[in-house]
Amino acid sequence: MAGAHRAGVVAALLLVFLLDGSKARIHKLTLKNETRFFVHLNTFGFYANGTLDVNLHSLRLPQQLVNYSAYPVGFSFSRAHVSGVLSYTAEETESCPLTLTKVTNNEPLILFLIDIGSLSVKVRVLGDQDNVLTGKLKANVQTKEKGQRSSREAPAGTPAKPAEQTKAGDKISEKTAGEAKVQTNAEPVNQMKEDQTAEKTATEFQLASTKQLTLALEKVNDTYAFNFHLLLGLLAEGLYNLNFYYCQNMAPGINRPYSFTLEMTEKNPGGFLSAAEIPLSRLYIGMAGVFFAAAMAWVYTLMKHRYSVFKIHWLMAALAFTKSTSLVFHSINYHFINTEGHPIEGWAVMYYITHLLKGALLFITLALIGTGWAFVKYILSDKEKKIFMIVIPLQCLANVAYIIIESTEEGSSEYPLWKEILFLVDLICCGAILFPVVWSIRHLQEASSTDGKAAMNLEKLKLFRHYYVMIVCYIYFTRIIAILLKVTMPFQWQWCYEFLVEVSTLVFFVMTGYKFRPASNNPYLQLPQDEEDEEMDEIVTESGALEGISKVKKTSNGRERQKEATL
Template identity: 75%
Template sequence: MAEAHGACLVTGFLLTLLLTGGEARIHKLTLTNETRFAVDLNNFGFYANGTLNVTLSHLRVPDGQVDYSTHPVGFSLSRSRVNGVLSYTAEETDTCPLTLAKSNNDEPLILFIIDIKNLSVNVTTMGIQDNILISKPKAEVTKVQRKARDAPDNAAVAQPADTGEQTAIKPEDESKEIPKSNEESAVQKKDDGQPEEKPNHEAEAKAETRTEYNLSLPMQPTLALEVNQSFYGFSFLMKVGPKAEGLYSLKFHYCRNRMPGPKQPYSFTVEVTEKNPGGFLSAAEIPLSRLYICMAGVFFTAALVWVYTLMKHRYSVFKIHWLMAALAFTKSISLVFHSINYHFINTEGHPIEGWAVMYYITHLLKGALLFITLALIGTGWAFVKYILSDKEKKIFMIVIPLQVLANVAYIIIESTEEGSSEYYLWKEILFLVDLICCGAILFPVVWSIRHLQEASSTDGKAAMNLEKLKLFRHYYVMIVCYIYFTRIIAILLKITMPFQWQWCYEFLVEVSTLIFFVLTGYKFRPASNNPYLQLPQDEDDVEADEVVTESGAMEGISKVKKTSNGRERQKESTL
């Protein structure tokens, strides 16, 4: 066991190096030679006045090989249709969402269709809108832009200009001046006749060129698509209105790869920053920091009560009772670090690496301790016997490595962007491994029940064995209910709840875990008057070399049957 714990700890330290790749609610994802037809970038619950800031850069798509008028490329931003169920997913329909002419419902749907030929992004809105879009509008395509698009290797690459009061096109190398026509020079003038600001004020000038669009009005904005060498990019900021708050899904679509045949690779980098008025957490995650710290206090209190019980009945305490105490304290500490982790995500937009490392280590230890404790109790170790059979030892050889793998998958998922292909691979691994562990943990309980059933009819101690049989049957039902509730029922409740109440899923999981811990401790409490753990007191009923389990202080000590009855029989025969 100590070697298993040491391996878990070392693995935890090694895996925390992966944390440098994740940026929590400030996302940055780079995909190279990607072939998926849809990339789920993120899901986020917005309250009113929440903001979504998206910047696409380094977009490279096959030029001249795909007809983008029939197979468009771009983003879709959709709100959930019924509470937590998204209005559509990439697998829900065979048609590309970017080709939709109208929506099937009134939920807000915004499409950003990239037009590479005209260097523009066409925005299409559907449903009832109450959002504000802020972005750089499309300008007339100038000669410099056409040159940059047609000759991407040119050192002087221009950025698209805007109409009206927009800033001028600037070459990439500002030390080189590009001859400008009279029309281009006029674009570079502002209304007051002053020339464009100097490069050190370029950020402020760009901010002034953005236009605000009220998407509730019947309009189809056209945004600017910037070109830099052979890469394309654009950005937009969306403010959520009071009537449009909800759970939103942001996806990138490359509709050509939905068709049969060879897939066309593409590459891009996208930065996504999501905020609610209170911080960087989604609506369903805002209460989690307070929830976890409160549940940590409850688990810590329960652990102290358990330790007090162990000290009060110290002569009936077994080693597994202290293991149960260690599990409760580890669970409490893990929740404390989890709460701190969410606090910094909410305030900073990303976790503080040191606190995140501590959370993942304690989470890994908690998972290993939980399944080790469940397996030991299920085999009846210390309560019925103190030696594990070879068959029972194999369960630990399977469950412990699987638990390490499950925690590895969890850490990778937490530190990987949702849009990456590895995210879904490790998510499937975590789900499968978790189910295998939950199923494997039931075998020791079944073996103990079968052993007690056989013993109740052969060793003459039917009453006591039937009591223990009843205990392990209750324990089996408890484990099954706990697994079904936390893995199935709670998830079903989560997707049917309103988006702002989905934190109740975590609350239900933590409360069910607390109830399971308390019931397990009550059933296997170290009390001398516990009917499930008592052994018969008559010496004639105790067979030779039977293990004494009435007292934890005598754990592992055996009794030898006395021979006084034989001497009395011999005395009677002589008379």
Template identity: 70%
Template sequence: MVTPKVDHAGTTAAPDKAKSKPTGLQGDRQGVSGKDQELVLGLGHLNNSYNFSFHVVIGSRAEEGQYNLNFHNCDNLVPGREQPFDITVMIREKNPEGYLSAAEIPLFKLYMVMSACFLGAGIFWVSILCKNTYNVFKIHWLMAALTFTKSVSLLFHSINYYFINSQGHPIEGLAVMHYITHLLKGALLFITIALIGSGWAFVKYVLSDKEKKIFGIVIPLQVLANVAYIVMESREEGASDYGIWKEILFLVDLICCGTILFPVVWSIRHLQDASGTDGKVAVNLAKLKLFRHYYVMVICYIYFTRIIAILLRAVVPFQWQWLYQLLVEGSTLAFFVLTGYKFQPARDNPYLQLPQEDEEGMQIEQVMTDSGFREGLSKVNKTASGRELL
């Protein structure tokens, strides 16, 4: 006898709550009495295979909750008589609002709103770069590219959820575009954080061997993490390898988050050592303070998106599990905004103040009085941003 069991919120559904409509040939009901007979499904037999179907109706909000569908083959309960079998399950789940579960219904609007927020932040960031072209570095444009890529990724994610809710399945082309943009977003995010933490383009133009090794570790791990994410998105939770890929994604993500902290720590130590040796105490202390703030920002970002968010999903009711995605995307947007504010292109930003040749860091003007076209011109040494002016 094969008996499926439907659990609601972790408990076995009572016969008067989960109504089943068996079809096919009637199974053997001998030995089953009372209300248990209502849970025994009829079996159909065709070409050495059995089939059955049932219909579960959630009658009230009090009965709503997460459920499990478990299959038990009673013939394999006897030791030494286990036999392999194949099973095919076709499930059609639908809420009045669509095919998404109660926890996923708000995700379409959530991802659309967050996509618009990141797009607005990207446009505002580009406007700042256009107004301060003289103090703009390559990494500033990399930060803009990251923001727009994040916005596009959320847009495809939102559209994908819309079609799942309306049609019951995703559109393959849109799903592929979401995976591509998600992969680019993940790579750009960790590369940008590591470059800012190492001081590249702002303070130095050459990465050390240790910093190059960090990128050699982070980028392949990000590829592996995105492969695990794509596998999880395209598989059901009941798949045999789903749990393995989920553990791989969580572990690799934590390793990447821990690895990108090393360049920030190395920069802090370098500034601490330089504060007492090169005579630029004020400038170095300002940079040191900024690096420490950035280190705290990265720690908070990792803490909220990897730890607090997971705990929130574990403790809130299933109807409110979309708050997990809201916390992740909201924390990411706040991190982007704070990073842009801290490292915006401005002359008075301590991050952009390079070491000067003169002791006071003042501009030295050399008047050139040669005849001809050079008369009246002056040459100015490196400014606070490190460029030469004529």
């Protein structure tokens, strides 16, 4: 088991240092030869005056795509009621979301349709909006508007005034003609400068009154780029999804590859954290203090009852201290994400190491208690050893999956895969640690009816059943019920999911420690210490020749045993 711990730590360290990016609110995602028609880029909870900056560059599309009205390409920025769930899911399954022209319940939706043929990005604004969009307006659109204003001021057919007339006979002097020529040649140059300035200057648009506009799409060699800045208003605050769509790949049998690099920054007035994540730094540091206090109380109990302490009691203390340390580093990690937009690598590595150790220690401790190791016996059976051979590697895999998820962008192709692996492996581990408890319960049920000590075994059986129910309740609450509560909460209160998980973990630790605390009157600690004692109990009980013989099993320290015979 120690070797598995070291292997897991080394794997986590190598993984952290080999990963290119890390989970942050300043994102950079690069996709090459991607074939998915839908890429979920990120989910973020915005308060009023929150901002979103998107800079798309190095966009490369296949040449086969020509009909942009039938197969649009672009982004959608939509409100989600819960994390990862769109408000218009029904429409999305039937057709490309970029073709929507109306939304239900006036939910805010902004579509960015990329047209490489006309070098433009058409913005379609749907639903109730009080956001402000800042972007580069397409240059020829501005020039056309200027030309329309000029034609209204000077109708067609009006003769132009001569540059300068002489008093002698309305003849233009050579000097004046030269000046007119310079002025005439300067007009296109000045117009070109105005167009270039228009392309470089970003313009603000109030989306409450602007429902359609066209932004500039820049072309660099064979790639395309554009950017925009979005300021969210008071009415628009909520949880939002930013997605990329390549609708041609929705057709069966079509997998056109495309590539792009996306830089994205999401920010709330208080920092770079999403609305639901802002309280997490304070929550984790507070819970770290609570777990540390519980660990100190447990150590005090062990010192007070040192003659009834087993090795597994100290393992439980190590688990509580590791849990507290992990929460401290988790809090520090979120603090730097909020202030810097990304985690500090050293603190992130420390968090990943303590998180891995905490997960491994938790499942090992639960399985050892379930088998009765140290309390009942010092040697595990072959069947019980197989459980550890399964659970420990799976826990290492689960922690590797968690680190990959934390360290990669949501839009990357491997993100969904590792998320499914983490969920599946976690459920397998939770189910596996129940087997040792079930085996102990079955053993005690059989023993209570055969060995003549029904009262004591029934008491032990009751304790194991309580422990089994505790584990099942803990697993169901943290893996199922808490998640259901999360999806029903408003976006700014979804941090309560983490709070419920940490509180339920604390309650589970405290109840486990109370039931298996070192005390002379604890029925669990009165179990026989090895197979030899069980056989001696049967001999003493069943042999008529030895009737009246009693046995003293151990002294107060549990290490020395002596047998006395009295008539």
